[in-house]
Amino acid sequence: MKMEIEETYDLSYAKRAVAVLVLLPLIVMYTEAVLIPSLPTIQKEFGITQGDASWILSIYLLVGTVSVAIMGKLGDMYGKKRMFVVALSFYTAGVILNGFAPSYEWLLFSRGMQGIGMAIFPLGFSLVREEFPPEMVPEVQGMISAMFAVGMVIALPLGAYISQNYGWRWTYHSVVPFAILMLILSVLILRESRYITPGKLDIGGILLLMAFVVPAIVAVTKAPTVGWKNTQTIGLLGISALAFVLLIFYEKRVENPLIPISVISSRNPMIANLGIMMAGFGIQMMNQANTYILQMPEPYGFGKTILQSGLLMTPNAMVMLVVAPLTGKLMVKFGVRIFATLGAVIGGIGLMLLAxxxxSSSLPGFIALIVLTGIGITLMNVSLINVLIFSVDRRVMGVATGANSLFRSFGSTWGPAIAGTVMTTYSRIITIPANPPMHFMIPTDKAYEVLFSSSAAVFFLLFLISFGIKEVFKGGFEKGGMYKSATVEDAL
Incomplete structure (x- = not known):
């Protein structure tokens, strides 16, 4: 017998909570992006190699990829707000310690603490789905998605300015007051989730997940430097593949799995997870190419500084700020599948035009193509997260969103690695007149063509996959926020 899920929602609370959950991605993306212009300075200060410096970025991703799955499960077991605050506390502590790091090892440790905080995103997505009126959820998810891009646009030029004029440590000091403020607001404003599923933590699943994630990320991070055919690379990828197979078999048989295979492999969650991984891969390859084209000296690029490059991304961020929440609002009426397919095809066309x-285009023409592609990416991202959160039982929402973030991280890790390999393969050495002359290895036009066309192929494949989405807004919403088709039987 079906039981309707009778729920009431506090609209005034939802509006207060939106401020916290929407501003957090802005702060986090700013914090992460300001590090990029500072890497050469950090490398020089600590006397480390370029390979060592890359680990300052990689350790955050490595720890975070494991953290999102574990903290998502803990959120289902002990309350999503509670674990959200724990994750944000780790992130805030990491930001504070970064600015005072006396050594490279200290900085790696504090960056790892920040990585634990990556779990705030899947937990935040879960809180939005649980505590907000259903008809409001897609629009809020759109606003959250848009803030990722806005944070990057603000961070690159501002981070470069702060690092150049005040030192790299102040890029972190400048964030600390805002991080602490958001932590306090999260404690005071956010409410605990209404869905809590007690259980035991799957230690075996955690160990197998680490054996799967850590070797894979290490291999992919180092492969562009040591080579994809290097014995170390092949060995690490082999260990990761074996651990993945064992993880699947183990999680299917354990009573209280860390990652319930039946949840992530059902139709809509599987499409959302596969789609977000592919989108992350394509987006990172595109971003790598865009950065080089904007900053390479003329006539090999547009010869812009980091500050100028960031400012030139402003039109794309502004468009996303409008498109993302509007998409969320409209998909309640027209359905999610149409926006997912539309986003994939627009993104694919934009990338083919970039290829x-x-x-050969003018700077305004290049920016226009980035904006067109950004619209497609926005439609796709907003669609995929809503496909996921409206397709799974809210008692396992933390696990589902955590697994989705794990897939996103994997795609985002592979993107730069493949892009770096492509640009190394298709490159040439140029000499810039100076005293003494300066020699640089730069990507050729063929490198950009391969990167953009490969990214386009990913999006056209996403277009085909999107047709498999089972519509989640078909039932619509009753007056007062009830989702017509939401029943206990449907959820399970």
């Missing part, structure tokens, strides 16, 4: 004209 053909990126290196």
């Amino acid at each position: 053909k004209f990126a290196t």
Whole structure:
């Protein structure tokens, strides 16, 4: 017998909570992006190699990829707000310690603490789905998605300015007051989730997940430097593949799995997870190419500084700020599948045009193509997260969103690695007149063509996959926020 899920929602609370959950991605993306312009300075201060410096970025991703799955499960077991606050506390502590790091090892440790905080995103997505009126959820998810791009746009030029004029440590000191403020507001404003599922933590699943994630990320991070055919690379990828197989078999048989295979492999969650991984891969390859085209000296690029490059991304961020919440609002009426397919095809077309004209177009034309592609990416991202959160039982929402973040991280890790390999393969050495002359290895037009066209192929594949989405807004919403088709039987 079906039982309707009778729920009431506090709209005034939802509006207060939106401020916290929407501003957090802005702060986190700013914090992460300001590090990029500072890496050469950090490398020089600590006397480390370029390979060592890359680990300052990688350790955050490595720890975070494991953290999102574990903290998502703990959120289901002990309360999503509670674990959200724990994750944000780790992130805030990491930000504070970063600015005072006396050594490279200290900085790696504090960056790892920040990585634990990556779990705030899947936990935040879960809180939105549980505590907000259903018709409001897609629009809020759209606003959250848009803030990721806005944070990056603000961070690159501002981070470069702060690092250049005040030192790299102040890029972190400048964030600390805002991080502490958001932690306090989270404690005071957010409410505990209404869905808590007690259980035991799956230690075996955690160990197998680490054996799967850590070797894979280490291999992919080092592969562009040591080579994809290097024995170490092949060995690490082999260990990761074996651990993945064992993880699947183990999680299917354990009573209280860390990652319930039946949840992530059902139709809509599987499409959302696969789609977000592919999108992350394509987006990172595109971003790598865009950065080089904007900053390479003329006539090999547009010869812009980091500050100028960040400012040139402002139109894309502004468009996303409008498109993302509007998409969320409209998909309640028209359905999610149409926006997912539309986003994939717009993104694919934009990338194909970039593959053909990126290196020969004017700067305004290049920015226009980035904006077009950004619209497609926005439609796709907003669609995929809503497909996921409206397709799974809210008692396992933390696990589902945590697994989705894990897939996103994997795609985002592979993207730069493949892009770096492509740009190394298709490159040439140029000499810039100076005293003494300066020699640089730069990507050729063929490198950009391969990167953009490969990213386009990913999005066209996403277009085909999106047709498999089972519509989640088909029933619509009753007056007062009830989702017509939401029943206990449907959820399970």
